Amino acid sequence: MLCEVHGVVDNENKLHYVPFRPGLNIITGKSSTGKSAIIEIFDYCLGSTEDTTPVGVITDRSELFFTVFQFPTYMLVTARLAKSNRCFLREVVGSDSDYLLGLLKQPTAFFDNRHFMPLDDFKKSVGRHFAITMENIDEDPFIKASGRWKAETPSVRSFSSFMLQHQNLVANKHAIFYRFDQKYKRDQAIDHFKILMGLVGEEYFDLAKDFERAKYELKKIQTQIPQQEKRKEDSIKENDRYLAEFKALAGAPLVEITAEEIWSKPKSVLKIISGRLVRVQVLSNQVEILRGKLLDERADILVKKRKAQGQLRLINGSIKSAVQFGLDLTGDGIPDSTELDKSHCPLCETQTYVPVTEANKLAAAIEWLNDELELSAYARESFVNQRRKVESELQEINE
Numbered sequence: 116m117l118c119e120v121h122g123v124v125d126n127e128n129k130l131h132y133v134p135f136r137p138g139l140n141i142i143t144g145k146s147s148t149g150k151s152a153i154i155e156i157f158d159y160c161l162g163s164t165e166d167t168t169p170v171g172v173i174t175d176r177s178e179l180f181f182t183v184f185q186f187p188t189y190m191l192v193t194a195r196l197a198k199s200n201r202c203f204l205r206e207v208v209g210s211d212s213d214y215l216l217g218l219l220k221q222p223t224a225f226f227d228n229r230h231f232m233p234l235d236d237f238k239k240s241v242g243r244h245f246a247i248t249m250e251n252i253d254e255d256p257f258i259k260a261s262g263r264w265k266a267e268t269p270s271v272r273s274f275s276s277f278m279l280q281h282q283n284l285v286a287n288k289h290a291i292f293y294r295f296d297q298k299y300k301r302d303q304a305i306d307h308f309k310i311l312m313g314l315v316g317e318e319y320f321d322l323a324k325d326f327e328r329a330k331y332e333l334k335k336i337q338t339q340i341p342q343q344e345k346r347k348e349d350s351i352k353e354n355d356r357y358l359a360e361f362k363a364l365a366g367a368p369l370v371e372i373t374a375e376e377i378w379s380k381p382k383s384v385l386k387i388i389s390g391r392l393v394r395v396q397v398l399s400n401q402v403e404i405l406r407g408k409l410l411d412e413r414a415d416i417l418v419k420k421r422k423a424q425g426q427l428r429l430i431n432g433s434i435k436s437a438v439q440f441g442l443d444l445t446g447d448g449i450p451d452s453t454e455l456d457k458s459h460c461p462l463c464e465t466q467t468y469v470p471v472t473e474a475n476k477l478a479a480a481i482e483w484l485n486d487e488l489e490l491s492a493y494a495r496e497s498f499v500n501q502r503r504k505v506e507s508e509l510q511e512i513n514e
Contacts, residue, residue: 120183120212121153124222125176132219134212149173156180160193161272162202162238179203179226183215184244190215191244193237194226202237205230238271245271351378359405366399420512427505434498 122132133142133153142150155168160182168174174197181194181203190210194203203226207215218225232240309315354374361369370387377384 120181120216120219121157122181122219123156123173123177124179124181124226126178127176128178128222130220130222132216147171157182158272160195160202162234162241163272164234166198179222181219181226183212183219185210185212186244191241192219192225193241200234201231202234203231204237204240241271347378351375354378363401363405364395365393366396366401367394369393416512420509423505423509423512427502427509430498430502430505434502 120132120134122130124130142153144150149172152168152171152173155166156173159166159168160180166174168177168180177197179194179196181192184191184193188208188210190207190212192203192205192207192215195201205225207218309319351374354377358369358374370384370391372384372387
């Protein structure tokens with residue numbers, strides 16, 4: 116697709132146009148000769164809501180603006196009346212631009228009212244020629260569930276950023292990635308780039324949604340793995356206890372199967388157990404063996420519990436002492452200010468350095484006090500951390 120002709124029809128029904136050729140076209144000229152207006156007219160002919168053509172000779176004398184696009188087998192003419200929402204769209208078969216110019220030089224006949232339509236209908240119709248009729252370009256399949264707005268679909272107007280560039284590529288609103296002042300509009304132009312360049316289509320966004328769903332499912336499974344491992348560990352421990360209790364009561368094991376095997380193939384193990392006769396060896400001492408083992412475990416746990424409780428009492432006492440130590444240090448009155456002066460003996464008028472010595476001792480005492488207060492705060496923090504650890508151990512023992 117190429118832009119062939121760009122022009123206006125004035126109020127005297129005369130044609131004024133700028134021809135374009137394949138490749139790079141550069142338009143130069145003096146100021147206020149209509150160079151920048153070309154971009155605005157181009158945007159207006161592609162469905163812009165407002166006519167932003169600079170006020171001047173062009174806007175004063177123009178009745179209609181038009182643009183011609185060359186496609187492989189036909190030429191497409193888009194046009195629009197000045198200050199109007201009525202848009203013109205017409206196909207001309209072939210690629211002979213001279214033939215088309217001959218038709219355009221008779222504007223009254225060519226721009227027939229039958230080919231005019233409302234702006235909204237025009238946008239939909241012209242979009243089909245540029246192959247940008249996608250309804251949904253979201254890559255996130257959960258965007259509606261999360262309450263966010265769906266992504267804006269590209270419009271044919273986006274092509275103005277790729278076909279025409281102002282001399283000020285950095286600050287002009289029609290620069291490729293600086294089309295609008297708002298950041299979200301610039302980000303939108305970047306997102307639409309791959310679509311307008313023909314690099315992706317509907318299949319890309321369908322695959323992107325499938326990829327996001329797969330990532331979501333993978334994340335959900337990964338979060339379940341630790342929980343599943345915990346359930347497995349608890350189940351094996353519980354089955355071990357049941358097997359040991361049965362062996363103690365019956366005097367013989369129920370089946371020669373481990374708790375891990377019960378977890379890995381529960382249906383087959385249930386079938387084996389259901390069809391097995393239960394035999395009780397009354398002379399077995401397995402109950403006493405299990406009872407002794409449990410008593411030993413209970414004694415060990417009780418020792419650990421008492422030890423932890425003793426540690427907790429010591430820690431609480433240390434915290435209380437550290438707090439009280441800080442209160443005692445700060446409880447004594449501290450003078451608001453001091454004044455150091457030379458001192459003399461009242462009898463012999465001899466100068467003495469005792470006040471200076473005492474002042475140095477006081478300064479050293481203040482430094483020591485500050486250090487002790489800091490240590491007191493650190494000690495409290497250390498004791499609190501130890502208390503949390505011991506309380507956690509006690510909770511595990513009680514469970």
